[in-house]
Amino acid sequence: MSLKIVVLAKQVPDTRNVGPDAMTPEGTVNRSALPAIFNPEDLNALEQALRLKDQFPGTTVQILTMGPGRAAEVIREAMYRGADGGYLLTDRAFAGADTLATSYALATAIKHVCPNVDLIIGGRQAIDGDTAQVGPQVAEKLGLNQITYTEEILSLKDGKITVTRHIDGGVETVESPLPCVLTVNGSAAPCRPRNVKRVMKFKRALAPLELPQGQTYEDMPYADQYGKKQYLRIQQLTTADVNADLQQCGLAGSPTKVKAVENIVFKAKESKQLTGSDEDINGLVKELLASHTIG
Amino acid sequence: MSNYYTDIPEIKFELENSPLMQRIVELKERNFADKDQYDEAPQDVADAMDSYDKVLDVVGDIVGNIVAPNAEAVDAEGPHCENGRVRYAEKTYENLDAMRQAGLNGMTMPRRYGGLNLPVTVYTAANEIVSAGDAGFENIWSLQDCIETLYCFGNEEQRQKYIPRVCAGETMSMDLTEPDAGSDLQSVMLKATYDEENQCWRLNGSKRFITNGDSDIHLVLARSEAGTRDGRGLSMFIYDKRDGGVNVRRIENKLGIHGSPTCELVYKNAKCELCGDRKLGLIKYVMSLMNGARLGIAAQSVGLSQAAYNEALAYARDRKQFGKAIIEFPAVAEMISNIKARLDAGRALLYQTARYVDIYKALEDIARDRKLEPEERQELKKYSRLADAFTPLAKGMNSEYANQNGYDCIQVHGGSGFMLEYACQRIYRDARITSIYEGTTQLQTVAAIRYVTTGLYSQVIEEMLAQEVPAECQTYVARLRAMADKFNAAIAQVKEAQERAEAAGEDKNVVHDLCARHLYEMAADVIMSLLLLQNAVSCPELFAKSLQVYVNLAEAEVEKHASLVCRMTSESIDNYRQA
Numbered sequence: 084m085s086l087k088i089v090v091l092a093k094q095v096p097d098t099r100n101v102g103p104d105a106m107t108p109e110g111t112v113n114r115s116a117l118p119a120i121f122n123p124e125d126l127n128a129l130e131q132a133l134r135l136k137d138q139f140p141g142t143t144v145q146i147l148t149m150g151p152g153r154a155a156e157v158i159r160e161a162m163y164r165g166a167d168g169g170y171l172l173t174d175r176a177f178a179g180a181d182t183l184a185t186s187y188a189l190a191t192a193i194k195h196v197c198p199n200v201d202l203i204i205g206g207r208q209a210i211d212g213d214t215a216q217v218g219p220q221v222a223e224k225l226g227l228n229q230i231t232y233t234e235e236i237l238s239l240k241d242g243k244i245t246v247t248r249h250i251d252g253g254v255e256t257v258e259s260p261l262p263c264v265l266t267v268n269g270s271a272a273p274c275r276p277r278n279v280k281r282v283m284k285f286k287r288a289l290a291p292l293e294l295p296q297g298q299t300y301e302d303m304p305y306a307d308q309y310g311k312k313q314y315l316r317i318q319q320l321t322t323a324d325v326n327a328d329l330q331q332c333g334l335a336g337s338p339t340k341v342k343a344v345e346n347i348v349f350k351a352k353e354s355k356q357l358t359g360s361d362e363d364i365n366g367l368v369k370e371l372l373a374s375h376t377i378g
Numbered sequence: 379m380s381n382y383y384t385d386i387p388e389i390k391f392e393l394e395n396s397p398l399m400q401r402i403v404e405l406k407e408r409n410f411a412d413k414d415q416y417d418e419a420p421q422d423v424a425d426a427m428d429s430y431d432k433v434l435d436v437v438g439d440i441v442g443n444i445v446a447p448n449a450e451a452v453d454a455e456g457p458h459c460e461n462g463r464v465r466y467a468e469k470t471y472e473n474l475d476a477m478r479q480a481g482l483n484g485m486t487m488p489r490r491y492g493g494l495n496l497p498v499t500v501y502t503a504a505n506e507i508v509s510a511g512d513a514g515f516e517n518i519w520s521l522q523d524c525i526e527t528l529y530c531f532g533n534e535e536q537r538q539k540y541i542p543r544v545c546a547g548e549t550m551s552m553d554l555t556e557p558d559a560g561s562d563l564q565s566v567m568l569k570a571t572y573d574e575e576n577q578c579w580r581l582n583g584s585k586r587f588i589t590n591g592d593s594d595i596h597l598v599l600a601r602s603e604a605g606t607r608d609g610r611g612l613s614m615f616i617y618d619k620r621d622g623g624v625n626v627r628r629i630e631n632k633l634g635i636h637g638s639p640t641c642e643l644v645y646k647n648a649k650c651e652l653c654g655d656r657k658l659g660l661i662k663y664v665m666s667l668m669n670g671a672r673l674g675i676a677a678q679s680v681g682l683s684q685a686a687y688n689e690a691l692a693y694a695r696d697r698k699q700f701g702k703a704i705i706e707f708p709a710v711a712e713m714i715s716n717i718k719a720r721l722d723a724g725r726a727l728l729y730q731t732a733r734y735v736d737i738y739k740a741l742e743d744i745a746r747d748r749k750l751e752p753e754e755r756q757e758l759k760k761y762s763r764l765a766d767a768f769t770p771l772a773k774g775m776n777s778e779y780a781n782q783n784g785y786d787c788i789q790v791h792g793g794s795g796f797m798l799e800y801a802c803q804r805i806y807r808d809a810r811i812t813s814i815y816e817g818t819t820q821l822q823t824v825a826a827i828r829y830v831t832t833g834l835y836s837q838v839i840e841e842m843l844a845q846e847v848p849a850e851c852q853t854y855v856a857r858l859r860a861m862a863d864k865f866n867a868a869i870a871q872v873k874e875a876q877e878r879a880e881a882a883g884e885d886k887n888v889v890h891d892l893c894a895r896h897l898y899e900m901a902a903d904v905i906m907s908l909l910l911l912q913n914a915v916s917c918p919e920l921f922a923k924s925l926q927v928y929v930n931l932a933e934a935e936v937e938k939h940a941s942l943v944c945r946m947t948s949e950s951i952d953n954y955r956q957a
Contacts, residue, residue, distance in 0.1 A: 275476075275479040275480075276436060276439065276440050276444075276476050276479055276480040277436045277439070277480060278479060278480055278481045279432070279433045279436050279480055279481045279482060279494065280418045280481050280494065281418075281481075282429075282432050282433065282436060283417075283418035283419075283420075283429045283432065283433070284417040284418045286428070286429070286432055305421055305425070308421070312417070
């Protein structure tokens with residue numbers, strides 16, 4: 084049995100180690116101050132896909148990412164780790180998309196490039212937006228089952244997938260017919276490292292948008308390689324390529340409107356001295372419960 | 379999110395800034411013949427260099443994010459011996475998995491066997507990077523280079539059977555030492571007998587101190603010629619764990635490199651294959667194996683020195699006493715600068731050695747397929763000799779430096795360094811073995827001393843001194859000239875003392891052996907100073923400080939050794955005998 088798997092991945096600013104310049108004065112993310120990385124939970128998703136590929140020879144794993152030219156880095160990174168290839172969904176008309184417009188674009192692209200997909204796997208959420216909405220919305224738009232918070236794929240046979248999912252206070256084992264959409268938790272198995280043979284093989288893979296302005300593959304160093312090895316040309320898709328309805332794309336298709344952004348600065352306002360007595364501890368616990376800090 | 383390769387620009391510098399590198403790539407890639415057959419093969423020299431950089435970036439990433447964070451747990455748990463088998467510490471498996479998934483095994487093997495066809499120089503870099511993260515794990519992982527010996531001396535059937543398995547991540551060991559055969563391997567007694575009925579060799583006996591002794595594929599030194607007692611009765615065998623017959627009796631409890639299982643092995647009629655020709659086991663194959671392993675220990679030592687430097691620097695910047703960071707105090711700053719100077723000098727020597735090894739090994743490999751041209755034969759001879767001369771210098775000096783650096787690293791930490799909470803104590807313990815195994819520093823001296831007396835080191839030094847340097851470095855050239863003169867004078871003194879001993883009817887070797895270590899270190903001090911000068915000329919940002927500090931140290935060392943040689947040749951050497 085071989086499967087067709089699409090992994091949804093996003094290039095995100097690394098918000099895990101933010102410095103003082105992480106936000107612009109306008110309150111938006113200062114992308115130039117933060118390194119662009121492979122969204123961490125999408126790496127967990129990729130690992131689940133690659134495990135299926137190990138298990139079922141002939142399985143293909145394609146990355147689908149939406150973003151500007153440099154987002155092709157995510158596709159290359161996935162190819163280094165074991166993915167077969169990928170698609171860069173890129174168009175000015177996709178810009179400014181909220182989760183609804185993003186999931187419309189992704190679902191439309193999947194219908195176009197992989198109509199008979201068996202599994203769509205993505206990370207639970209991206210660290211820049213933390214919405215966890217895109218995976219489920221893609222499933223809805225494609226009319227597929229969805230399993231969120233995936234920890235591990237236990238088995239896949241007879242057209243059914245069995246998965247453990249992380250829930251409050253424990254783990255739940257669920258089954259779904261294929262095709263379906265999985266979103267994977269950060270606590271799932273970490274992604275395997277880059278494989279050096281694959282790095283050497285794919286290191287020159289480029290999307291057209293990554294070429295210096297006005298240049299083609301024929302102008303690049305080792306140009307003959309782009310002719311001989313199709314895998315070095317990362318495929319790019321525009322709204323026209325996937326027949327997307329422009330009204331549902333980008334800013335036009337995004338009902339979310341940001342009214343205001345506030346910078347929250349944590350500072351200690353007052354301090355309280357507590358002793359180790361039962362009374363003080365009980366009091367603190369009650370206070371924290373009341374403020375929903377715990378519980 | 380640290381990367382043990384990109385965070386240390388000195389490694390990339392060593393890799394890229396030698397005129398020998400182009401030649402190495404050309405020899406190793408043989409007109410880039412693999413490029414149409416293997417997707418990962420390079421198109422030209424620049425492409426190959428770019429790939430090396432990218433491979434090491436992966437190594438640095440895995441070490442920074444997996445191996446180094448696991449080091450403490452691996453050190454604390456150590457391996458277990460269960461029912462005659464080794465079970466590694468839990469996190470060791472995680473490290474091994476990562477290295478296997480990344481394809482970092484069989485790195486120097488040809489592509490046709492599944493290898494990466496990387497030069498030894500690149501493998502050496504990977505080795506020091508892994509060691510900087512966890513020297514004990516490096517021990518297990520780097521035994522992959524035993525496959526070089528099987529590749530060089532095994533037959534084609536054995537190559538096809540074993541090399542792809544090593545490239546796929548199976549581990550190796552070299553089973554040499556026995557209770558009564560340590561430094562003196564001629565005394566190996568493990569018995570190899572030919573089993574006529576099953577048409578195969580069988581091993582019986584035991585081995586001791588075998589690193590990674592429960593590996594998948596062993597190279598075993600055993601006595602195939604019954605009745606012999608010396609090295610000429612020994613042959614090399616391949617033991618495949620899948621055939622069974624070798625059990626682990628116990629795992630040693632060691633001072634350091636806890637992650638690496640050091641095993642006592644029992645061979646009970648274990649089936650094995652002869653590797654190469656009978657009787658050449660010790661005199662040819664083990665010598666080859668050892669030279670590779672010694673370069674590996676030199677790399678391991680450099681990695682440990684790097685780790686010592688990182689820890690010392692970080693602590694000294696962070697720790698405040700008397701109202702300021704302790705690195706502000708000259709006494710502490712000097713210790714840290716000395717660590718860095720020894721690290722940079724030792725690393726320069728390491729890579730120069732690796733490049734020499736690369737050229738002669740690549741030419742030897744070409745010679746397996748076609749007759750070498752006369753100039754290629756000359757080149758092979760030249761670099762083979764340089765590799766033989768430099769390997770014991772790189773191993774001995776770097777292992778001694780790793781010890782010194784580990785010691786100083788603890789000293790920088792003060793009382794906290796003596797507690798087991800900081801990484802410095804592990805580095806200190808792990809470094810201790812490097813000057814012992816694969817030949818003690820004393821044996822490195824024995825291996826190197828002939829190149830002192832035949833004048834090879836002096837010749838190398840003269841050639842390097844003759845190289846052009848910018849005007850501002852001329853003072854260094856003058857100082858190094860003076861050091862070289864002292865070295866040559868010391869050699870002459872020892873020769874004269876030997877002649878006097880001979881004339882007096884005494885054993886002339888005593889004075890020679892007593893002075894050998896001093897001459898050896900003088901040669902190394904001068905050569906490392908010169909290599910560091912070359913580095914500083916091409917990249918002052920990285921090496922100017924270390925050059926200054928190292929030459930100050932080396933000058934004093936040369937002076938010290940010159941003085942000792944002088945005393946040892948003129949005064950009664952009987953004072954050095956306590957028996």
